[in-house]
Amino acid sequence: MQRWWRIAGFVLLCAAAGPAGAQGHLVLIGGGDKPPEAMAKFVELAGGREAPIVVVPTASTEDDTIPYYLDLFGRELGVTDLIAVDIRTPADARRADHLAALARARGVFFAGGDQTRILAAFADSPALAAVRRVFARGGVIGGTSAGTACQTTPMITGEGDFTVIRSGAVTLSDGLGLWPGVVVDQHFLARQRVNRLLSVVLAQPALLGVGIDEATAVWVEPGGTFEVLGHGSVMVLDARRAPVSRRPFANGQENLGVHGLRLHLLLPGERFDVARRTPLPPRRRR
16 A cells, blocks of 8 residues: 655655565664664664765755764774765755665665755655665664654654644654654654644554654664664654544644553663554563
């Protein structure tokens, strides 16, 4: 089954169960400090220090973003096959050199900044198709902050009224669609973003809300389960079986209430099964 998502004049085709044959991993950081264990896990899942890794700085406008990541992966993590693809426009997303780099990548890492820049450049492009192929052939896609937010469809854009819990209060867009059935928020507790994730989840109860705090990451495995890495917590909001109350507000919006919402607050080492929407025992450590 397939669904079409429309935004700002372009269309992305996302499989309802994720990209066909997807077997990859995700390592998604909530912003702030990058947990060493999350970055090490990303490199490990890519195939180790000699595996080809691509950094995508698209979301950032800072001049030092590319040097920062080349130093982080190269000097600190020991990656020897490393390149940044500076994709800023749809034309950049069609460049042969960028596509060649993505074609051989085993890991792709998206920097933070503004997630709408990622979709403006990547939407319906050969570069987006190349990223999805990395994921489908068992590679790892990672990101932090905006580079985390963009991995789901729908994607929270960062615009809207976050002082209320109301339908239509949070602006949504398409994302890369690599984690189906989930909507992610980042900098979660540090920036008090419970309201906006609740607004999305109560308006669309089929979605599972995952709020990742700073200095914290989720490692999403091919089967859909995830493990918390880092130093903070991950909040999971599940309204799928909870009666949602709606009261008209204005301009087609509704104030939202809920009874029996399921909330999980997961700490590092704890795991969650997205398909069954239930916590799992911690992984046995050797």
